[in-house]
Amino acid sequence: MTPAASSGGGSKQQDPIVADETAVVNGNGDQGKAPAATPKDGPKNNQKGKKTSEGAPKGDAGPNSGKPSGKELKERAKAEKQAKRAKEREGKQGQPVADFKGGNIAPEPESKIGKSPGKDQPPSKSHQRRRSSAGAHAQKPLPLRPAAAAASVPKVQETLEEDNRVPLLEHLYGHPRRTTIAGASKDVHPSVLALGLQIGAYEICGSNARCVAMLLVFQQVISSYTTPVATSLPRHLTTHLSSQIDYLISYRPLSVSQGNAIRWLKVAISAVDISTPEEQAKSDLCIGIDNFIREKISVADQVIAASGAERIKDGDVIMTYAKSSIVEKTLAEAFYQGKRFKVVVIDSHPLYEGRNLARALVDLGVEVQYSLINGLAHVVGPVTKTFLGAHAMMSNGRLYSRLGTAMVAMMAKDVNSPVMVCCESVKVTDRVALDSFVHNEIAPEDELLPPRMPENGQNVDSDSKSLSLYNWRKTPNLQLLNLMYDLTPAEMIDVVITEAGSMPPNAIAMVQSLTANT
Amino acid sequence: MPTPPPETQPNAQDPDFEQASPSIVTYYNKLLDLDHEITKPVAAIESLTALLSASPPSTVSETLALIESSTSTLKASVPNPIALSAGTDLFQRYIVTALQSGSSDPRGRSKRGPGSSPDDFGAIRAHLLANSKLVIQRAKEARGSIARIAKRFVQDGSTVLTCGASRVVSAVLNAAADDGVLFQVIYVQSSNPTKREQGFGRDLVLGLRGKEIPVAVTSFDAVATAMAKASFCMVGAESVVENGGITSSLGTRQIGLLAKSLRKPFYVAVESHKFVRVYPLGPEDLGLETGVLDFKVREGEDDRDTSSEREQLDEQEAQPVESSRLDLTPPELITGLVTEKGVQTPSAVSEELIKIWY
Numbered sequence: 001m002t003p004a005a006s007s008g009g010g011s012k013q014q015d016p017i018v019a020d021e022t023a024v025v026n027g028n029g030d031q032g033k034a035p036a037a038t039p040k041d042g043p044k045n046n047q048k049g050k051k052t053s054e055g056a057p058k059g060d061a062g063p064n065s066g067k068p069s070g071k072e073l074k075e076r077a078k079a080e081k082q083a084k085r086a087k088e089r090e091g092k093q094g095q096p097v098a099d100f101k102g103g104n105i106a107p108e109p110e111s112k113i114g115k116s117p118g119k120d121q122p123p124s125k126s127h128q129r130r131r132s133s134a135g136a137h138a139q140k141p142l143p144l145r146p147a148a149a150a151a152s153v154p155k156v157q158e159t160l161e162e163d164n165r166v167p168l169l170e171h172l173y174g175h176p177r178r179t180t181i182a183g184a185s186k187d188v189h190p191s192v193l194a195l196g197l198q199i200g201a202y203e204i205c206g207s208n209a210r211c212v213a214m215l216l217v218f219q220q221v222i223s224s225y226t227t228p229v230a231t232s233l234p235r236h237l238t239t240h241l242s243s244q245i246d247y248l249i250s251y252r253p254l255s256v257s258q259g260n261a262i263r264w265l266k267v268a269i270s271a272v273d274i275s276t277p278e279e280q281a282k283s284d285l286c287i288g289i290d291n292f293i294r295e296k297i298s299v300a301d302q303v304i305a306a307s308g309a310e311r312i313k314d315g316d317v318i319m320t321y322a323k324s325s326i327v328e329k330t331l332a333e334a335f336y337q338g339k340r341f342k343v344v345v346i347d348s349h350p351l352y353e354g355r356n357l358a359r360a361l362v363d364l365g366v367e368v369q370y371s372l373i374n375g376l377a378h379v380v381g382p383v384t385k386t387f388l389g390a391h392a393m394m395s396n397g398r399l400y401s402r403l404g405t406a407m408v409a410m411m412a413k414d415v416n417s418p419v420m421v422c423c424e425s426v427k428v429t430d431r432v433a434l435d436s437f438v439h440n441e442i443a444p445e446d447e448l449l450p451p452r453m454p455e456n457g458q459n460v461d462s463d464s465k466s467l468s469l470y471n472w473r474k475t476p477n478l479q480l481l482n483l484m485y486d487l488t489p490a491e492m493i494d495v496v497i498t499e500a501g502s503m504p505p506n507a508i509a510m511v512q513s514l515t516a517n518t
Numbered sequence: 519m520p521t522p523p524p525e526t527q528p529n530a531q532d533p534d535f536e537q538a539s540p541s542i543v544t545y546y547n548k549l550l551d552l553d554h555e556i557t558k559p560v561a562a563i564e565s566l567t568a569l570l571s572a573s574p575p576s577t578v579s580e581t582l583a584l585i586e587s588s589t590s591t592l593k594a595s596v597p598n599p600i601a602l603s604a605g606t607d608l609f610q611r612y613i614v615t616a617l618q619s620g621s622s623d624p625r626g627r628s629k630r631g632p633g634s635s636p637d638d639f640g641a642i643r644a645h646l647l648a649n650s651k652l653v654i655q656r657a658k659e660a661r662g663s664i665a666r667i668a669k670r671f672v673q674d675g676s677t678v679l680t681c682g683a684s685r686v687v688s689a690v691l692n693a694a695a696d697d698g699v700l701f702q703v704i705y706v707q708s709s710n711p712t713k714r715e716q717g718f719g720r721d722l723v724l725g726l727r728g729k730e731i732p733v734a735v736t737s738f739d740a741v742a743t744a745m746a747k748a749s750f751c752m753v754g755a756e757s758v759v760e761n762g763g764i765t766s767s768l769g770t771r772q773i774g775l776l777a778k779s780l781r782k783p784f785y786v787a788v789e790s791h792k793f794v795r796v797y798p799l800g801p802e803d804l805g806l807e808t809g810v811l812d813f814k815v816r817e818g819e820d821d822r823d824t825s826s827e828r829e830q831l832d833e834q835e836a837q838p839v840e841s842s843r844l845d846l847t848p849p850e851l852i853t854g855l856v857t858e859k860g861v862q863t864p865s866a867v868s869e870e871l872i873k874i875w876y
Binding site: 311313385418420491494495500501502503504506507510514 | 760761762795797799800802803849850864865868869872875876
């Protein structure tokens, strides 16, 4: 991390420090404005992209009024900046949720000003970003994959620049994802801190994995929990868990399976008899969690894998998309049964989850063809069956799964291959979805960018680079969108294999009602 | 369910059941032969009920094991057990739930613990048998209910296209004719029908013509042309699989495809006891494609057709393999299933089945 003099590299408030008149004045205007703007202007601007025009004149007032006393202003700004930076260094990046909201809002006025007066800003900003990335790397507590690492870098500044959000999906942009444990509440259990990082870095990825990992961590949370005086376990433990959950949400929104598991756990906690000794109650809950994992995931997976494997015949060419633990188990089960088949693994940028599946299958001895989704039309020809994993099944029979699944299902139908979805009942939600816009998750856009080469990183602020996609935030009229899920229509799904049996997608709501009361 | 007074073991003297398993097959076949109105699932249920009433009272687990083993014997004895398994599955499921509700812990009872007396089990068994009879009776009555519901689809001036040898469809058309509806029927006959199909088709055609309903008989070759004249299609089914598809006599699927492409409604009149808990993704999952195709090359070196070869060819075409007499019509081709419970969409089948099984 460069010292304060290094013009705010990595600082959250990214005041332009370059000794450029416009920039400084802008910074000034920002400082004068930001604190005041946060409460009142903020929400408005944040929600409506069109407010931009309205905000700009206000911002311009800063430079105009500031110019007469430029020097004095500059000095004041510098002092303020340093104080701010020092403060930020402590609570930077992973600030409590409340701060994220602020972070979301504060940048807006600045970005608007930056847009109108000076075109000379972009280079200096990208310069800052490089520095900040270096700093973030030095601090990184976990080894991250390139995509995740690249993504986390500019996150610090994410909201600072021009509003590059897709207007249609305005409602999906929450606060930026947390990337470090800094600023976490003291109530958050250390294992939850670790889990948050793993989930945020996609080290633990996938609906099932996240659900199981969360439940196991909650076991630790419960066993190290002591009921505070003047309250009781059934009443207090749920709120204690809620703060853990809120912390996890700040990394990524909960998956449907996590949501269902939490709902179950909270009911289980509130059902604890108030007279039960604390130790007893805690161990009962931990056993309950073990049983839940066994029943709803481990055994369910075995049942699904067995019935899925029955559908695989010798000579089949099976297509799958990205990576689903349950699809992997199904294919492995069929292979262990001595069936000989080929697998076409379709994968996509930016997560490349399919690589792991392809690797695992190759290790087993299965013949695998790996292709990115761009090559789908080319490889789909010989496919005889398609297995898909699920993030969730909507109660109207639609499959909510990794972005690209709908395309794979459509192409599978195009070659008349039956599309089978493997889905545990814990992933079934009572929600109804008609499109993938109302509910979705937006991942950091920078994950879409190719990983930056270290040698390029040094002169990334050269003119040619400044025009590249890395500067998309400052490029007018350019929006990057990194949605995580899409919705596959029920008509494209032939069968949903659950632990309660195989059924057409439309009947999935039955599973929900069956398992809801168990 | 109201329980009529249990009539104890009516078939106890039936000699067929002295050796249990092997004879259930003969009993089943005898039922089908004797009663042309009985469906395969009902015959299966009836055979199992008769078996149960003939076998000496035993424990719950013995009873279940007996049913299990005779079911598999029965299934093994027929070329395509899908229709039959609808009945046996339903019976097995019914027995299990009846035993569970009759005795809170059937496993405990099967060990003949202190709490369970043989009389206790006997009562459960008698109740079970009585109820089974009721189930059979209701299943037989279903056809009448379907006819009452489905005849409303047949309206004045409509033309119904049907095929195969469905007794339900026959009942529907006759009910409509009896009501004085003025309609026409296109009956599509297989080019090489089995004896039963032939007889059935003749009865249907002559019966309707006797009621002054114009009936046209055509073959599958002409069905695409004939379809244009039809107002809707109504067929029967051997069984209804879980995704709402049906297995029915060979050629039904073609009619479904043609009906879809010409936007004609395609109704299936079927009793709900034919719902079966299998989920095929294609005919190969039910073994329906076996015997449809038999690739061959000429064996002789001679280029000229020998008369024996020609005869062989004619013979083969005339005698399709028994197991290939069925095909699978996928749910997307079906407009509605008319059951005794009302008109259902294909996707409702799975819900019905889940209700039975859980």
